[in-house]
Amino acid sequence: xxxxxxxxxxxxxxxxxxxxxxxxxxxxxxxxxxxxxxxxxxxxxxxxxxxxxxxxxxxxxxxxxxxxxxxxxxxxxxxxxxxxxxxxxxxxxxxxxxxxxxxxxxxxxxxxxxxxxxxxxxxxxxxxxxxxxxxxxxxxxxxxxxxxxxxxxxxxxxxxxxxxxxxxxxxxxxxxxxxxxxxxxxxxxxxxxxxxxxxxxxxxxxxxxxxxxxxxxxxxxxxxxxxxxxxxxxxxxxxxxxxxxxxxxxxxxxxxxxxxxxxxxxxxxxxxxxxxxxxxxxxxxxx
Amino acid sequence: xxxxxxxxxxxxxxxxxxxxxxxxxxxxxxxxxxxxxxxxxxxxxxxxxxxxxxxxxxxxxxxxxxxxxxxxxxxxxxxxxxxxxxxxxxxxxxxxxxxxxxxxxxxxxxxxxxxxx
Numbered sequence: 001x002x003x004x005x006x007x008x009x010x011x012x013x014x015x016x017x018x019x020x021x022x023x024x025x026x027x028x029x030x031x032x033x034x035x036x037x038x039x040x041x042x043x044x045x046x047x048x049x050x051x052x053x054x055x056x057x058x059x060x061x062x063x064x065x066x067x068x069x070x071x072x073x074x075x076x077x078x079x080x081x082x083x084x085x086x087x088x089x090x091x092x093x094x095x096x097x098x099x100x101x102x103x104x105x106x107x108x109x110x111x112x113x114x115x116x117x118x119x120x121x122x123x124x125x126x127x128x129x130x131x132x133x134x135x136x137x138x139x140x141x142x143x144x145x146x147x148x149x150x151x152x153x154x155x156x157x158x159x160x161x162x163x164x165x166x167x168x169x170x171x172x173x174x175x176x177x178x179x180x181x182x183x184x185x186x187x188x189x190x191x192x193x194x195x196x197x198x199x200x201x202x203x204x205x206x207x208x209x210x211x212x213x214x215x216x217x218x219x220x221x222x223x224x225x226x227x228x229x230x231x232x233x234x235x236x237x238x239x240x241x242x243x244x245x246x247x248x249x250x251x252x253x254x255x256x257x258x259x260x261x262x263x264x265x266x267x268x269x270x271x272x273x274x275x276x277x278x279x280x281x282x283x284x285x286x287x
Numbered sequence: 288x289x290x291x292x293x294x295x296x297x298x299x300x301x302x303x304x305x306x307x308x309x310x311x312x313x314x315x316x317x318x319x320x321x322x323x324x325x326x327x328x329x330x331x332x333x334x335x336x337x338x339x340x341x342x343x344x345x346x347x348x349x350x351x352x353x354x355x356x357x358x359x360x361x362x363x364x365x366x367x368x369x370x371x372x373x374x375x376x377x378x379x380x381x382x383x384x385x386x387x388x389x390x391x392x393x394x395x396x397x398x399x400x401x402x403x404x
Contacts, residue, residue, distance in 0.1 A: 185376075188376060189372060189376070192372030192375060192376070193372055195372075195392070196371075196372060196392075199392055199393065200392075201392065201396070223379045223380075226379045226384035227372070227375040227376050227378070227379045228375070229384070229390060230367075230370050230374075230375040230378055230379070230384065230385060230388075230390055231369075231370045231371075231372065231375050231390060231392065232367075232368060232369075232370070232390040232391035232392040232393075232396065232397075233392060257386075
């Protein structure tokens with residue numbers, strides 16, 4: 001597949017290609033007049049075509065990883081990230097590149113009318129090149145999405161592990177969300193650290209906000225309990241919902257070594273009793 | 288001369304404070320010394336303070352467990368106090384949750400636990 005004529009064609013009919021390409025984009029499947037202004041679209045298209053022409057002049061159209069293509073790829077990456085933020089779907093973003101095929105190939109056909117063999121050869125080369133560039137937008141799109149997910153996960157990790165002091169010698173850890181190994185180790189560390197800082201003998205781990213408890217999560221919980229015990233603090237697990245209690249028994253998870261309570265209130269009551277406190281209701285004496 | 292960990296004798300209890308890095312020979316020496324001291328003094332409780340211990344391996348963990356079981360045979364309770372969070376996590380990850388051992392947060396609480404009965 002050769003694309004020897006591509007730079008020449010671009011040079012000769014750039015204005016016409018741009019015109020048809022922009023028209024194509026505004027009317028075609030990927031058109032999103034609600035998201036991008038016509039002027040902006042034209043500007044981006046023109047910029048891309050300029051870079052594309054410069055890169056194509058290097059003659060290396062088989063491999064877009066070569067340095068000659070770097071500016072074009074960079075521009076594509078910028079445009080893709082921008083469009084992702086604007087709300088374009090991945091296929092709409094890829095269509096930006098793919099829609100260039102039709103006007104470009106029309107020019108090739110017109111240019112090489114006398115030599116059909118060469119026209120087919122040239123078309124195939126251009127088509128393969130644009131396919132690669134189109135797929136590159138998808139790659140960038142996905143990478144930027146993954147970046148967002150990763151950042152959110154990190155934020156979640158930091159937000160979701162508060163250890164609160166309930167009373168002298170009692171701390172509580174309300175767990176919210178799914179527990180995985182990474183989160184559990186953060187949770188475990190911050191709980192143990194707080195136990196040392198506050199000199200607490202009792203830690204209440206509340207799992208009301210944990211949607212599912214499987215064997216792995218239970219194992220993580222038991223590890224935390226064992227580590228706290230080694231330091232000299234007792235753990236009470238509270239907030240086990242009825243469905244979760246059923247699942248745990250079906251999975252043969254043995255929690256007999258740990259004190260478990262249905263609610264945080266019950267757990268606090270037990271903790272207060274163990275530390276020698278008593279909660280008494282005020283009796284109002286009637287005159 | 289081999290270095291040893293000093294064992295303090297306080298009324299009915301034996302007090303051990305580990306302030307150096309435990310190596311295997313030292314741990315075994317401590318196990319030896321403690322058992323003979325318990326039988327010599329008739330102590331009813333052993334308190335091991337490991338708050339300055341920053342590293343443990345599976346061997347040390349096992350020795351701690353053994354000391355506790357041995358002193359129980361000699362009718363003395365063992366309390367390990369002041370374990371650092373990192374040490375606790377390491378032991379649990381090693382699968383050594385030392386089920387037979389008593390623990391407390393600090394020396395005061397450990398003494399309270401020992402003298403409870």
